[in-house]
Amino acid sequence: MKTYRNFIANEWRDAVDGEHIAVRNPSTGEELARLARGRREDVDLAVRAARQALSGEWGRLTATERGRILTRIGAGVLKNIDLLTEIEARDVGKPLTQARADVVALARYLEFYGASADKVHGDTIPYQNGFTVLTIYEPHGVTGHIIPWNYPMQILGRSLGAALAMGNAAVVKPAEEACLTILEFARIAQEEGLPAGALNIVTGFGAEAGAALSEHTDINHISFTGSARTGEMVQTAAAKNAVPVTLELGGKSAQVVFADADLDRAVPFLVNAGIQNAGQTCSASSRILVERSVYEDVIARMSEKYRALKVGPAESDLSVGPVVSQRQKAIIEDFLGVARKDGLTVAAQGTIVPDAPADGAYVAPTLLRDVPPDHRLAQEEIFGPVQVIMPFDSEEEALALANGTPYGLVCGIWTNDGGRQLRMARAAQAGQVFINNYGAGGGVELPFGGVKKSGHGREKGFEALYGFASMKTISIFHG
């Protein structure tokens, strides 16, 4: 069984106090590896290494040279695609096809941000006679990245790729459930020529290493993706040091299906956006809103798909794997217990395959129908393969339902009426709107982030580069 160490200034180091965290394979429950249990002193070493990198080799590179390195790392990721796929499947339980897609996305982020690094430029601003005023984008400095366990490679790629492209030096705190591919990535980055200290990784518990990073006084920006509760703690800690924060929190994203929609096209998206990654996706579509005249038809079609869903070990590469941990399974089962107690109707469920290991974290995907809009299951993020479906009678009602949760991450709209598409898209309280498609987390090129309790700031796409930069205005008097 492998023991992993922290990655600081291109060296592998045990935690200062030498302690470890056990990692389990959620498909089997077996112990898989050991991680360094990093704490405040380890985070401090990592922040210092990053600070030094800014005045060292990394800080002296041109934007073009940084871009070339990122592009090389992206190619290095693809050379390791089989290894990374296998590690991710064992570590977080992703079916192999889904794990492989995450590796491809990680490589694509590095390719995208590698190519973007030298394309960010400022403006000249008309001002008083005798002046020239210009703006330039500078890196924040040391950026902290707190990564969740649901898409470790993708979220590392989008956040680290943009931060490094802009010339920041990064300290990454992966989720304790999902560190292995991120540590393997560090090896690849080093092999492909990333200068020491540009990337540092400290593994550990959120309340220890994560809290130490968000409270650190020598961090200049924090990117956090995770739960609303933890995001609030990170933002509060950062506020004490006036450190800017990008928060990508949860969601309760709806897909709204009007009667004129192309149901043959819509139904696979309706289901996949709920069960992809076993529903553990910030932008999962956990609510399906359907115009009453096609409500029963959509339920029947979705139910047929649900009944065909097979849940099993990641290596079997079925449509649904285990959830990430027994703790996550218990959270989802609590929600399903509430649904039972309150008499909600199960429209259909998937099946856990009979030979799935007894100690694996398996949950049967569940579609619940006629769920009242104010019920907990229609309001709270479950982060598991559970969708609720409910009817509506008018566009106004559909909009009120779609916007009727504390969250605002993504919204899907299915209709062939062009006016309605744009009315709904403009009025939806969401950071991303999909019309006649739905990409949970979709598209490296597409800016992504939330409104309301889903957070603020944008990652992904070219836009993210501005978030990892600070604008300086230079006003020159020349007469």
Ligand code: ADP
């Ligand atoms: P979950 O409860 O599903 O694990 P979190 O939002 O707590 O989701 O986890 C997202 C990331 O935040 C993980 O890397 C986790 O270790 C980290 N984290 C958890 N608690 C804290 C905290 N108090 N301060 C900073 N980071 C934290």
